[in-house]
Amino acid sequence: MAKKPVVKDDSCVELPEGLIALAYNRDGHLLARTHPKGDKLYFNLEPEELRYARVFVMPEPPKGLEPKSLAAAERLQAYEPTIRLGKKNEIDISRVPDQLVQRWWWYRCCTQGRVTKRFLIDGSWQDMPLCNALVHICEVDPFLRLVPLVPDHILDRFRDILLERIPIPIPYPIIDPPLFEEQPLPLPPRPFARLASQELRSIGGQPIQQQAASLATINLPQEVRLQLNNASAEQMRKLIVDQRAVFMPYLCLWPMFWPWFYRCDEITTVRTDFNGRFEACFWQQIFEEKADLYFWVEYEIHGELTTVYKPPIPCYTHWNYECGKEVNIRVTDPRVPMGCFEPLAGEVAWVKTIGWGAQVSHIEQQLAASISQQGRTFRTAGLTRYATSGLGYGLANKHVRPFASNLALVVQFGSGFPSGNVTHYRWSYRKTHNDKLISASVSDQQWAPLDTRTMSKAYTIEVTSGVITTFQTQHFPMGPFPIGSEHGYKIPPVSPKGADVANNPTAEWNQNTVTMIVDTTSLKGDGLYEFKLEFFNAAGVRQNVADTVNQISNPANIGESQPANSAYLLSAGEDSFRPFRMKVRVDNQKSTATIYNVEVDGRASSTECGFVKYNDKASSDVNFRIRASHPNDFATFSFNVARGNSSDPLVSADTGGMVIGSTSNYTLGADDIYRNKVKVATLLGTCPDKAAFAEHLHVDGLHTNGTSILNSFDASDLAAFALEPV
Known part of the structure; x- marks a missing residue:
């Protein structure tokens, strides 16, 4: 790019040399490119097509790096003229602001890192490299640029959730600690607890934990909460910008808002070497804000490129990325095999x-x-x-x-x-x-x-x-x-x-x-x-x-x-x-899970309403019967009984084990039915004389294809009943 300054007087305007103009249609696709002639643009497009296009003028990027999409062009420090066609269908670009021209310089930014997966080797966990993985490097639009474009109804829904007027949405499963340290933002008081019972059945690597919704309150600062209550749409936008350190961690947990607050465009792809390392360079304008980079990974599985790492964009973006900083990506996908293998010598x-x-x-x-x-x-x-x-x-x-x-x-x-x-x-x-x-x-x-x-x-x-x-x-x-x-x-x-x-x-x-x-x-x-x-x-x-x-x-x-x-x-x-x-x-046979109606004093709970009467609180028994089975015993099961909304475990009614024989509390009969008796008083607990109960039975097939556990062989059943005196 030539380095002539902009000179303006009453007679003419001289623009820098080495500019390029790009025209995009409404769908964001590149229509045409041209170079200015003086202060005019001439595109090889019909007037009807050019009149509805969006045009961007900028210094010509290094070869092959011009923005292919409208979103990429919007991110650059480009000049977008008003489309008023002259007699020869030309567009006047004589009004380029001086302060914009001063930003028209390019520099090269490089990123590097390593892709690994953790495996249990010889009794200890080790991080092994992933070779020949395809790393996609994307640039995320600055948060402040998109907030003004968020529709009013989306802002209203965001406010209602923050103020807990509607239920908290269930979050995306978060894999590994999110990269909050990459942005100068505090973690929110966690509205989502990590529960051991919600552990995903991970294969070949460390367990993947799933975030489960809890009933914890969203702890916004009191001042912010008060402003949220009465803010108009425009005031809401300003509040989100001013208090982004408060709001962004919550946005990370709620996928429904991501399309409105985050946009990501791919800038390059690169392969990892046999040490799992990658590096790539891209061009930025010298006065542009630091890049916000997001990485996702594909790996060849059964001969097909398959996405194996693509976590939530807002949680895993490297905000204000420092060029040259090391990026460490740990893949947990169970389908990815261990490490990179050097050739074996000889006939093996x-x-x-x-x-x-x-x-x-x-x-x-x-x-x-x-x-x-x-x-x-x-x-x-x-x-x-x-x-x-x-x-x-x-x-x-x-x-x-x-x-x-x-x-x-x-x-x-x-x-x-x-x-x-x-x-x-x-x-x-x-x-x-x-x-x-x-x-x-x-x-x-x-x-x-x-x-x-x-x-x-x-x-x-x-x-x-x-x-x-x-x-x-x-x-x-x-x-x-x-x-x-x-x-x-x-x-x-x-x-x-x-x-x-x-x-x-x-x-x-x-x-x-x-x-x-x-x-x-x-x-x-x-x-x-x-x-x-x-x-x-x-x-x-x-x-x-x-x-x-x-x-x-x-x-x-x-x-x-x-x-x-x-x-x-x-x-x-x-x-x-x-x-x-x-x-x-x-084995390709599925499991069976059935909960039968409970019986008390010879009475069975009704199928329709679930009520069953008991004679005496102290002496009456509740008879539980469940079927948890597999034709060849290739399954485990868990059975849980819950009273009302109470979190107190009813230990005497719960059980679990392999579907091969009797377990704690339950006896397996020749008819493949597990049976147990529990006193009415034990089930009622602190409830005076009546209570409602939920029963959940889950049978987990043990089947695998060697890459993952096959949940299609599982079975489950739900039931409920209520106890009341005669």
Whole structure:
């Protein structure tokens, strides 16, 4: 950009050199661009189109960085002329203010940071880097710029909530401590309590806590509360601006207001390296306020870019960002696998996980294995102990979870593959036992190949236009391909950069490979299965590999591999090649939850109104009956009884455990019904002679696909009753 000053006199106006003018339509899309000729603009647009456009004049940004959207143009220190067309459809821009021209200078601002996820490794939590994650960097509109544009009815609703005239809206689940420290704002008195019972069922990382609404009062300063009561719409806008330190933390918790008070535009994207680090630069005008930056992250899951980190914009914006300041992003999404893996040396097939979290080495392989639970024997063959640390009922780190739905079989191949002898692989399966662990039929125990599902491996390449670098996801087809008389899948090379994949020096992919996705509902019913991994050459001839080729994770340290032991290899008596084999328990059956009407002195509570009469407060019993079950006991349950609005726990009426046997307070009968008796006096508590009660039963299926817990196998029931004397 040239640096001539603006000179104005009665005869002419001289504008700086190096300006550009951009025209946008009402929808915010860029229509045309041009450079001024003197103090006039000439666009290649029809008059009818230009008359309704919005035009912005500014110094031409560095190549490729001109604002593509209307919102981006509005953010800049640009001049927006009034659209009055001359005889040649020109627009006069001779009225550019001097003070605006003085702001027309550019400087480069750079940001850097790291993306990690926390994993439990060898008994301790460690932050592991996420490589090749796509980080989106966005700029948030200044708060003060948008407040004048908020409609009156939105301001009225915001005021009514702050003054508690209408219920407090349920907030967005907040993940990790919000970045309030990034803005000079105090935390509000928390109107939302963090409750242990509201913990989300997180897989593969630390638990995600969900914010639950409580009845706490919003503690606004008295002076602000008084002004809110009587403020007009304009006074309300001024009050929000003047007292933004008071209001912004509350806005963070209420998503319904975000579209009105916050706007975010993407300025660039960047990939993380093998240390999880990223850096990017963007241009700003020298007198513009410091940028307010927001970051969100995508990661390739099953070959598709998937959003894994996108927290609330107002809670996680880095306000007044200092160029060069380190940004730390911790992903908690359960689908994201651990860390970034360097290539393995040699001919290795490290069979890592089912899904992105269920370590193969944590799946019980002994057919006779069992645990004792609630006085019963529970057989654990083929079950995983993945994500059991928070189950309770003595089930922590026990093999109790079956597999269901679609299972991704994840393998990391070493640099020695593909080789001249080994170019393809194939998975096969057989059913060895039914869902009751009784031997399957002879026909079911025959091996069947998994060779019909199309598989590919995703990789990314960089695409540069000007100074902007973007990323494209492409796919390397793995098969199935005919090899001789068989069908198999190509082993992907250690790097996608070569001519056999991308032929591009910027190509990258994760060293982990989803080698097969198994739809368990298409197998031969629920039961215990074995999955076998075999290797072939290009002619379709099966290859014998050393036992040390097949590896699994060290059960005590999942970041290390070790040769698969005999439990994971077929015996030489059955197959002289001793291929890799793993046992997996499959179950796709749902749980059951039923609350039956209570009975007191031979009377059952009415289904319609729920009232039941008792004879004597001291001697009458309330008989509770519930059904919490699963055909193969793959579930836990909790049952709670609440009196009125009281928060006092009715311990003698509550229970929980695995659906396998009797629990505290409740006895499981042969008809799969849990029963318990509680004295009327105990339930009434401080209530004189009558009270109403709510019953809640939730049955949690233990099923997993190795990436998440499958809530679709849960069941629940609600009921209510009221006690009154005869």
